[in-house]
Structures are given as C-alpha cells and as structure tokens.
Amino acid sequence: MTRDALVFYSPVDDPRAWKEALTSELPDLDFRVDPDVGDPATIDYALVWVPPTGFFQRFPNLKLVTNLGAGVDRLVRRDDLVPVPISRLSDPGMVALMTSYVVFAVTRYARDIHIFERAQRRGEWHYVHPRPLFEIKVGVLGLGELGAPAAQTLAGMGFDVRGWSRTQKDLPGVACSAGPEALDNLLASCEIVVSLLPLTPESRGMLGARELALMPKGAKFINASRSAVVDEAALVAALRSGAIGEATLDVFDIEPLPADHPYWTLDNVLITPHLASITVPALAARDVAESIKRVRRGEPPLHAVDAHRGY
Template sequence: MRHAVSSAPTVLLLSTTLDLGYLVEPMRDALPGADVRLWPDADPDSVEMAICWRPPAGVLAGMPRLRLIHSIGAGIDHITADPDLPDRPLCRMIDGAMAAGIREYVLWSVLYFHRDFDVAARQRAQRLWRARAPVPAGEWTVGVLGLGAIGLGVAAALRDLGYRVRGWSRSPKQVDGVECFAGPEGLVPCIEACDVVVSILPLTADTRRLFDREVLSRLRPGAAFVNVGRGEQLVLDDLLGLLDEGHLRGAVLDVFEVEPLPPDHAAWAHPAVVVTPHMASRTDRRDIARQAAENYRRAVGGQPLIGRVERERGY
C-alpha cells in the first residue's frame, strides 16, 4: 500500500560516524516546510526521506513511508552494506565541485612521486641536501582505475600535463590521448607498466579487496599507489608488506576500511605512506541539500532522479 505524500515531509539525517547537524538548516532552506530531524530524534513512521552516511543497519527498514534514500557523497556502499536495506530509490551526489577536489588531490599525489617530494621528505629528516634530475612528465605513466565522470576528468587533467595515461574500467571506453583497458583481463596489462596507479573505483563485489598482494605485486618495481576510491578495495597489510620489501615506492591513501584509521595502525608511522583523513573532496552542505530536495520533489512527481543508483551494479 502506497502512503500519501505529506506537503511537509519529515526528513531524517542519520549517520553512525558523522554529526550531520550541519545539514539541518540547509535542508530547511532547500525544502521549505520540511520537518528536518537528526537520528534518532524522529518517529520512524513519519520519515519520507533519509539522508545518510554510514546509517545504522536495519533502521531504514523500519520506515514504512520512506520514499527516498540519499547519500551525502558519491559513494553508496556504506548504505548498501545494510542487509535489511529496503527497496526504495537510492541516490548518490553528483557534484562538479567534488570532482574538481578529487582531481586536485590526485594531481598533487602524482606530482608528489614524480617530482620526488617523497624522497625530499625522507632526506629532510636526515638533513640531506641531494637533488635528482627531474624526469619529464612524458616519460611517466599514470594508471587511472575507474573511468566514470570523476575518473575521466582526472585522466584528462593528467594527459594535459603531459603524462602518459592509461585508464581501466569495467566496460570498454575510448578517451582521446588515453590508452584504455577494460574488464578483469585488462587490469594487469593496464597497471604493469605504470609509475603511479590511482584508484577512483566505486566499491562493488568485484572491487572489494581487489588490490591484494597478487595484484599489487604486478606493479613495476618502484611504482606508487594512490587510493581515493574506497578503503575496502585495498588489502592494506599486503600493501605495507610490498613497501617494506622495497617492491613499491610509496602510497598516498585517503580512504580506509575502518575510518577513522585507528591511532595504533602501522600505516600512520610508515615512512613511505601518506595518510590523509578522507579529505580528497567534500561536498558543500548547500549542494547536498539542494540535490536532496530536488530529488524529493522529483520522487513526488514521478520524474527521473539525479544520481539514481543501479543497485545491481553498485553505482
């Protein structure tokens, strides 16, 4: 039985890891009349839209009037991990500013290794003044794994800086100036000649724990790894082992399987690892509110939703 839509819907902000209070006022501005509440301060029977980041398992299933589930970011795996997730439309953020932030972060990460900033950081600790001749960008190969809208922008930016760029995606794509690979059989051929490999992949059943020792060892000796996709894609202990053995040069990691990364984790102190606190990009609160409000109106009107997720694909 379909419930009538309220002219003043109840919108619930819920997360087990973040205080989403910063979204209350923007949501009230974007959806006038809405009753915007922070979990658990809401009657589950009244909630029509849930805006989430790592919501508590099982809670969404207890909302019979729920019409729409909305992520505050581009990722939705933190929502779909709920085994009791109800069959309601699920949307992720589509945000040009977020894409720009990730592009900037990746460009910095590639330059960090290409221009030997990692070497300079280690030499600084030893008070060593020793510079190496720079290698032209055209002699460096960067692999971009994930050629969605964000990955395509990253690949194009690296290409325009003169790097040799390789791209890998689930299905075949053609990108000007980028050597493209696709499918499971294309992953190793893509990464094995790269100086830096960057993951911008979504988390799916196929990408979970994808970067284990077997795959990472196929990177050329001295290569570096950058992860701005999802922490669950990387077997971190395998990466640290290959760094300790000298097979890999270094890593820049912005996402982790457990966040925040525990203070006693070995990655914090590893000299070849840069740990950042999931900061590659963050969507402006007003943009989250505007898209969520627009999607609510579209859901009410039976119109196509912005950023609607195909659950069977995982993005």
C-alpha cells in the same frame, strides 16, 4: 497540510549547513536530524552517510535514500532497507576536491617531493633532476563521476594517463581500457597507480598480492576510493619489501586507523584521514532537492544507484 519530512544522519557532516542549504531549495521540507526524528512513520526521505546497522528499520514509509557521497557500498545489500530508490551525490565541489587530491598525490611523486621531504628531515640538500611529465605513466582505476575528471586533469597537465574501468569508456587524452587482461597490462605499465574504484562484489579485493606484484618495482600507489578494493596485508608486505615503493592512502579497513597499524611505522606511506573528497552542501543541495522533486512526481531521482551493480 502535512509537510514531507527528511531524516539526516552523518557522523562527519554538519547538519546545520545541510538544513540551511536544502531548505533554501525546498522551503516546505521538514528537516529532522537523527535521533530527533519525531514519528518515524512520517519520514519520507533520508539523507545519510554510513548509517549504523538497523538504522532504516525505524522508517517504514521511506520513498528515497540519498547518500552523502559518491560511494554507496554502505547502502546496497542491507537487510534493514526495503527496496526504495537510492541516489548518490555528484556535485562539482566534491569532484573538484577529489581531483585536487589526486593531482597533489600524483604530482608529489612525479616531482620527487617525497624524496625532498626525507632529505629535509636529514638536513641534506639533495638534488634530483626533474623528469618531463609525458614520460610518467599514470594509471587511474575507475573512470566514473570522480575518476574521469581526475584522469582528464592529469592528462591535461601532460602526464601519460591510462584509465581502466568495468565497462569501456572514451575520454579525450586518456588511453581507456576495460576487462581483466587490460587491468593486468595497465598495472604492469604504470609507475603511479590511482584507485578510484567503487566498492562492489567484483572490486572487493581486486588488488591482491598477484596484482600488486605486476606493478613495476618501486611503483607508487594512491588509494582515495575504498580500502577493501585492496588486500591490506598484501599492500603492507609489498611496501615493506620495496616492491611498492610509496603509497598515499586516504581510506582504511578500520577508521580511524588504529594506533598499532603497521602503516604508521612505514616511512614510505603518507596517511590522510579520509578527506580526499567531501560533499559541499551549498553546491550539492540543488541535486538533492531535484531528486526529491522527481520522486514526488513519481520519477526516478538524479544519480540513481543500480543496487545490483553496487554503484
């Protein structure tokens, strides 16, 4: 009896950890790591992260593609992928890591840690009186699988949290809104703004020079979603002028970030190398296995992606 076969591709994830975790859930699964795929026509499933152009052309009999992350912008609207179900990961480890990153970045600004870091480099004892967290308005853009837990955690810490999403959400402790006018209002009212927006045709370039100018002078901006939701040149200009006072950035138009990029020269930018949230195989494998089982039964996978919406 021929076993179902899965091809694994990722430039950053550990295939050994994934093989161990996934085959413990599905012992009958033939786990293959690209490029050692054997006969491509025998591949039924793909578990991938940022596969290169043309990757899927080799596999004519795919039944399911699972993305090794929450953002699926690299999978939708590809010309090498025939219409098959696409699922994204949604594991508690990934959610916890993203929430911890957002809490760190927001708290670093709320407690003036960035000011103390500079003072230490100058060898100065520089006191700034702490502010109560309820005075600090934090806007979270994107209230999906990652954004909603982050927003609610911040609210639980005592921050004044406002959330914005494409469609109206209802989250305890978070003032939720939707629509273009509401986005303008949120940007104008929050001193710290966190982007956890998925990259879709609608969100691409959503935060341009006009939107950044709406934010209070000296506002802090955190991006842990996709770089392309922001006009990078406009953000650089706003950071240079002080219109945006500080930024914590985990995602960039080109990665790794080129050595000559202006972000490296800006003292008011904290750069992290796209690690705000990663998948944890031991926790995520159960969902991947369940999606495969569902597809075998002719059912939709878990966390199915709407290719038209882009998430």
